[in-house]
Each structure stands twice: as C-alpha cells, then as structure tokens.
Amino acid sequence: MSDVNLVRAAVFTLAKNLHLKPFKRITFKIDPFHHNAAEVRDTLFHLSSNRVRQTNVQCIVKTEVTKTPPSIEL
Numbered sequence: 001m002s003d004v005n006l007v008r009a010a011v012f013t014l015a016k017n018l019h020l021k022p023f024k025r026i027t028f029k030i031d032p033f034h035h036n037a038a039e040v041r042d043t044l045f046h047l048s049s050n051r052v053r054q055t056n057v058q059c060i061v062k063t064e065v066t067k068t069p070p071s072i073e074l
Contacts, residue, residue, distance in 0.1 A: 015046040020056035027062045027073040040070035 020026070028044050030037055046052065047061060 011042075011046075015049070015052070018046060018052045018055075020047070020052060020059040023056065023059050023074055025060045025062065025074075027064060029064045029066050029068055029071045029073070031067050031070060032065065034070055037070050040072060043072065 026047065028040055030040050030044075044061075044063065053059075053061075
C-alpha cells in the first residue's frame with residue numbers, strides 16, 4: 001500500500017469519529033488560489049458529510065470565499 005493510501009485510510013478512520021455536538025457555528029474562509037487551501041477544503045468536505053452533519057443539525061456551517069489565508073473559525 002502506498003503512503004498516500006495509508007494517509008487516506010487514516011483520515012477516513014478519524015473522520016468516522018467526528019461529531020459537531022459542541023459547536024454552534026463553524027466558518028471556513030477560503031482563498032481557492034492560496035497554496036494552503038487544500039487542507040481547509042478537505043476539512044470542509046469531511047465536516048459536510050451527512051453522517052457528521054447529523055450529529056448536530058443545528059450547527060451552522062458557513063463558507064466564505066475571501067482573499068485571505070485559509071482559516072477555520074469555531
């Protein structure tokens with residue numbers, strides 16, 4: 001198994017245990033052309049899955065496209 005597949009398997013295992021119970025709002029600020037945007041996009045992808053969203057349906061997940069470095073506000 002390649003290193004990339006090992007990392008993906010580890011991320012998938014961790015993503016299965018994610019939950020949004022302690023959060024009321026999560027804001028992702030992304031500049032799609034920033035060199036570090038991939039990490040925030042991947043996090044947004046995992047937190048947006050139906051299984052994770054069902055752990056707290058009242059949690060607001062908002063995405064803002066800005067010209068600032070990528071960030072996540074909890």
